[in-house]
Amino acid sequence: MKIIVLCEKCGNAAEIKSETVGKLAYVQNQFKNRFRIDKNDVQIETSTSLNLNEQFIDELSSTEDEEEVLEVLEGHMLDNIDFESELSSLRVDCQNCGDYIVFTEIH
16 A cells, blocks of 8 residues: 655655555655654644552552552553543645645544
8 A cells, every 4th residue: 555645736746655564654754855744733632531440449548658659550550541542633744835734534
């Protein structure tokens, strides 16, 4: 599979395709100063929710000092929190003429 980015305004173009067996496409390398994705123009929606299990609560409530609390948190906190993130928009700028496109509704 490949994606062709073509600026309709000036004709600037780049072809993005996988360079490895794992189907990874290194976008910045293939844009070669023709197009740019600025990290400030990427929108990522995130959410966090607690999913506390009983063993974690028991261990945490049986701690006697701050050091023990930190040990329990470091050892089990990630197992008790659900993190989700979703790319919601991505802007690609033409380095030649400045035109751009914003990809949205990426689900």
